[in-house]
Amino acid sequence: MELIKVDSVSKVYHQGRVSFRALDKVSLDFKKGEFVALAGPSGSGKTTLLNLIGSLDIPDEGEVFFGQKNLSELNDSERADLRLHRIGFVFQAYNLIPVLTAFENIDYILLLQKVDKFLRTRKVNDILQEVGLTDKASNRPDELSGGQQQRVAVARAIVTDPQVVLADEPTANLDSTTGRKLLEMMQQMNRAKNVTFIFATHDPMVMDFADRLVSLKDGRIVSDTAK
Numbered sequence: 001m002e003l004i005k006v007d008s009v010s011k012v013y014h015q016g017r018v019s020f021r022a023l024d025k026v027s028l029d030f031k032k033g034e035f036v037a038l039a040g041p042s043g044s045g046k047t048t049l050l051n052l053i054g055s056l057d058i059p060d061e062g063e064v065f066f067g068q069k070n071l072s073e074l075n076d077s078e079r080a081d082l083r084l085h086r087i088g089f090v091f092q093a094y095n096l097i098p099v100l101t102a103f104e105n106i107d108y109i110l111l112l113q114k115v116d117k118f119l120r121t122r123k124v125n126d127i128l129q130e131v132g133l134t135d136k137a138s139n140r141p142d143e144l145s146g147g148q149q150q151r152v153a154v155a156r157a158i159v160t161d162p163q164v165v166l167a168d169e170p171t172a173n174l175d176s177t178t179g180r181k182l183l184e185m186m187q188q189m190n191r192a193k194n195v196t197f198i199f200a201t202h203d204p205m206v207m208d209f210a211d212r213l214v215s216l217k218d219g220r221i222v223s224d225t226a227k
Contacts, residue, residue, distance in 0.1 A: 002040055003163060003196055004053055009062035010219075011048050017027060022048040024219040025062070033165070033194040037201055037210035045219040048167055053198065054087055054166045055079040058080060084112060088157030088195075090167040094149040095146040096156075098143040102148075103128065103137040106156045127155040130187060147178035151185070164196040171203050183209045186195040 011023040024047045030036060030053075043217040051057045052064050054069050062121055064071045066082060073083065083089075092227050096105050110120040128134050131151040141149050148172060167186070171179035187209055190197050199206050206211055215223045 001204055002029050002034045004028075004068065005065040006049070006053065007063045008058040009049075009052060009064060009067070011045075011052065011057070012060050016039075023052075023059070026216075026219070027062075028221065028224070030164070030196055030198060032196055033190070035190045035197045035209070035211045036205045036214060037212070038216060039142075039200045039201060039212050040206050041202060043218075044216040046216050048214070050166050050198065050200045053164075054089060055082055067216050084109075085160065085162045086158060088162040088165040090150070090153050090165060092154045092169040092172045093143070093226045094146075096149055096152060100139055100180055101138050101140055102133060102144065102152045105141075106154055106159050109160055111154055111226065114202075116148035123159055127159045130189075131155045145178075146173050147175075147182065150174060150182055154182070154186060154189075158193070158195065161193075162195065164198060167197065167199045167201075169201055169203070170199065171201070171206060173190050176205065179203070179205060 001090060001220065002067065006026055009023055009026045010021065011130040013022055018219045026045070026049065038049060042044050052059055058072050066086070069082070085204065096100045097108065106124045106127060107120055110123060128137055131154060133148060133155070135150055136148060145150065171182060174182065184204060186197060189195060201207065210227070215220060
């Protein structure tokens with residue numbers, strides 16, 4: 001079932017008198033339950049595409065549909081609501097709140113959703129167990145390793161039961177062993193929950209894990225291969 005449709009999308013960034021075309025008439029569909037890697041060198045457009053899918057930005061040309069919703073037609077409040085309830089984000093730099101514990105970082109997103117305290121506590125405890133961090137629930141980010149911080153970030157992304165998780169270079173700051181364990185965990189979540197995962201990456205290991213590899217260069221798709 002088609003979850004996301006990217007239709008002839010272009011995006012141009014301007015800095016002074018210089019213009020940079022990050023995406024050039026890109027068209028793609030993503031189905032529910034896919035595990036997809038967007039690959040390419042720096043400047044290829046993969047992070048820009050991820051941001052457009054995640055409604056963090058809007059295209060200059062073309063359209064992005066999430067289900068039946070044209071993201072360009074949503075106002076700021078509607079886009080924020082979509083991000084909060086239907087999309088999970090995992091960032092290269094983890095983006096955890098330094099003064100909050102692992103438990104509180106995950107709980108915070110449910111608090112924003114106005115989930116009642118009893119259900120929040122149960123959901124956070126369940127996801128901490130799922131990512132193997134029950135014993136680190138009271139630790140703040142600076143008391144966790146890079147791999148543990150990224151597992152908290154994944155737990156925060158998945159605890160809301162999103163339809164899609166967007167991950168921008170999630171293994172970039174991790175050693176290969178830790179990165180592999182993280183990907184195995186995300187792959188297990190993908191299969192168990194049927195959540196779509198879309199990665200922006202130039203890590204060959206992420207590409208190996210993916211069920212579908214989309215390669216970009218200079219803002220255009222050069223290949224789209226299902227494994």
